[in-house]
Amino acid sequence: MTMARDEYIFLIILAVNLIVSVLYLAAGIVLMVPARASLADGNDEEILYDNRRTYVIRFIEMILCPVIVPLFFFMGHLFYLFVFWRDANLVDVVFSKDRVKTNLKADEEAERNIIPLEEALLVNEKKDLRSVFVNVMREDIRNSLASITLALDSEDSETSHYAAAVLSDELNKFRIFVQKQLTQVREKKDSDTEGEEILVDYMDSILKQHVFSDHEQRKYVNEMAEAAELLYEKDASRITLERYEAVCLRTLEMKDYGVAETWCRRMEEQYPDELSAYTCRLKLYFARQDREAFFQTLDALKKSDVVIDRETLELIRIFSTRRQ
Template identity: 70%
Template sequence: MTLARDERIFLTVLLVNLAVALVYLLAGVLFLVPAHAAAAGEEKGEALYDNRRTYLLRFLVMVLCPVIGPLFFFMGQLFYLLVFWRDVDLADVIFSKERVRTRMKADEERERDIIPLEEAILVNEKKDLRMVMMNVIKEDIRNSLASITLALDSEDSEASHYAAAVLSDELNKFRLYVQRLWRQIQEEEPGETECEEILLDYMDNILRQRIFSDHEQRKFVNILTESAESLYGKDPSRLTLERYEEVCLRALEVKEFDRASKWCGRMKEQFPEELPSYTCRLKLSFARQDREDFFETLEALKRSNVVIDNETLELIRIFS
């Protein structure tokens, strides 16, 4: 009697398990798979996940492993819904190649013979000059454009050709990039400052090398100061001390004294006790030959608590 009741319970469990597995198979094949395919917009076939073959294999597992099979899939789906119920937000994840540092073995033979490009031009040894030019071209040349410009007057035609080709390419890139960023600044929303900040930092790195003609240098300095003006109008706090200094110095180089004076005043107002605030005013007064303002600024610097570098200290010694 006990055995017969156990057999009935066992058969009931098997039938219920089979019914559950069958309902799962039919629901997946007839409803879930077409719904997933329609949501994914897949017209050529089913998705690689949760397709009809997957539901068939799960059905066989449920039939061959009564109770355990359905419970396994049910708990797996429940865990997925509780833990992975929303998509991962990758908006703040940055994949930057700049963080990858490649360690390469030093080329001792090449580095033993390295000399500055200026010295190679002065010595005028064709072999050394060409080797230095090729080594410079292989590196990031944006900080070496002024030195490459010197090679244009070299007696070695091949070296001067290298220099002309590199300069032409880099300066064209600079012109196009500045024009594109300047257009983006005109189209920015009132609170956006990203393009101005990028343009200020990018242009100063090239303009400080004085590789353009006077007319073109003045043109780009005007774009630089206009970008700084735009940034100042939107958010003055985004103008760092370094950006104030670069705008002042570039304006001084093209003898835009009124514009340089305006930015020196703004830098003094925002960074009153910083060394560049004094040195830029000293350079402006010297360029204008304004002795009174020069010595007033110099005396104010000596009375201040600003830490003075060697160059400024030497200046104080000369004029004291």
């Protein structure tokens, strides 16, 4: 008796599942697909909708897996209605090409045949030299100006001509940008520091390559220090460790020891537990031949908990030996 009742319930479930499946198929093919198709035809925007084949496939799935599949489709539709019931607001979303990074697959065959520009200049093979120079031109040449400067003395007149044209154009861009940006930051009286930050970073990226004459290099280093000073007066916390180190090293290269010492002291105050705060002072005292200050800083570095890189460790080893 129990078996018969279970079979009867089972058959009822199958019948109900069949009726629901047929109704779903009929509603989809007869009503939903034509309605969505007419809506898509009357609208300029693309509208995605399920076609008749989709409903047939779902009908077969509902027949083969009764109850479970219909419930799955039903719950999925409810989830869609309650979660995605309205379009996303994209008003505040800005699509800018400048923020997009495209990762391209490496051209291994081409990379095998690429040599540094300096090596191509030494070999002085015109074909290789021109090929390398073209590859350098395709990249961001801002960080390759020092190498391009070497190409000015190349025996290949075409390469030297291209190098002179590229270098002249890039340095002129630098001069115009620095003059314009520095004028703006001098005139601005608000607390915004973006202009000063951009100016210091950009100037350092060019000046550290030493592509200007001594007179012009000194001029722009002084202007870079001025921009950093304006930034320090507005908000010293915006001067990162890298910016401190950049100003220290550029002024130190010009043997402007007073300015370099000021920035080394500021860096020590703001970043006392960073390696650069020690190495910049060591370079300053070594250049100024201040033996006492040099070894005091060296001893302080050895006693500190600062993580020391290989270069600084070798420096400590050499001068500790000489001191003895």
